[in-house]
Structures are given as C-alpha cells and as structure tokens.
Amino acid sequence: MKGVMRFGKKGKLCPRYIRPYRISKRIDNVAYELELPQELAAVHPVFHISMLKKCMGDPSLIIPIENIRIKDSLSYEEIPVQILDRQVRKLRTKEVASVKVLWRNQFVEGATWEAEEDMKKIYPHLFQSGENADQGITFFLSTV
Missing domain, CATH: 2.40.50.40 (OB fold (Dihydrolipoamide Acetyltransferase, E2P))
Structure with a gap:
C-alpha cells in the first residue's frame, strides 16, 4: 500500500467509492480509462475493473460538481x-x-x-x- 493515494480519510473511514465517472475507452479486457475532472488530475485515469463498480443510478440524483466548492483536501462545507x-x-x-x-x-x-x-x-x-x-x-x- 506504499505510495497509494487516498481520497480524504485513511483506514475504516476511507470512502469505498468516490462518485460515478464515465469510461472514455477500454484499454484491455480488465482495464478502463475514466474521464476524471481537473481536481483529480494527480490521479492516473486507468483503473482495473476490480476497482470499479457499475453505476446504474438515476441521472437526476447526480449533483453537478461545479455547484460544490471542493477544497484541496477533497472535502466541501455543507450549509x-x-x-x-x-x-x-x-x-x-x-x-x-x-x-x-x-x-x-x-x-x-x-x-x-x-x-x-x-x-x-x-x-x-x-x-x-x-x-x-x-x-x-x-x-x-x-x-x-
């Protein structure tokens, strides 16, 4: 786990999934490249299929990320x-x-x-x- 980039918290409270992102292209049978936003530019966009979860949610429930002011620590303040x-x-x-x-x-x-x-x-x-x-x-x- 040395050198692994975490999203926010470590250990038990670490989020299991970040949010849904579109797959831009299929690299291999088990690897996919995702369309990540600019805030996640430091993260390599290619992921193994075991790290992904299929999202079949309602698109109306997805909150646009532009409306949320995300801090450098990948957190935001709720009002x-x-x-x-x-x-x-x-x-x-x-x-x-x-x-x-x-x-x-x-x-x-x-x-x-x-x-x-x-x-x-x-x-x-x-x-x-x-x-x-x-x-x-x-x-x-x-x-x-």
Missing part, C-alpha cells in the same frame, strides 16, 4: 437550508431538543438530526424570531 422537523427526546434526567436539518446539495432523504442548541449557536438565521414566525405561513379557514 443548512431549512429546518424540516423538531423533536424532544426524554432521557433519564434531562430532555434533548433536536431538529431535522435539510442541507444544501442534499435531498430530503439526506436530512440529519442535529442538536437544536448547537444549530441555534452556529446558524441563528434558520430560527425565526417570535414576531416574524407567522409571516410565511398560509392559514385556511374551515367552514365546518
């Missing part, structure tokens, strides 16, 4: 867009408030539960104040 849900978990001695956060460049399935207190400290713009809370809500009157 929260919206609070989807709230819940309070009761432990033995205390209650922990959590919020379900929708992140930029993620779908609703990729939303995560985060501690409400931490999110209020880091992203206060996601939480509306009391007098502005009803501005974006539409109410319907019942005739019954």
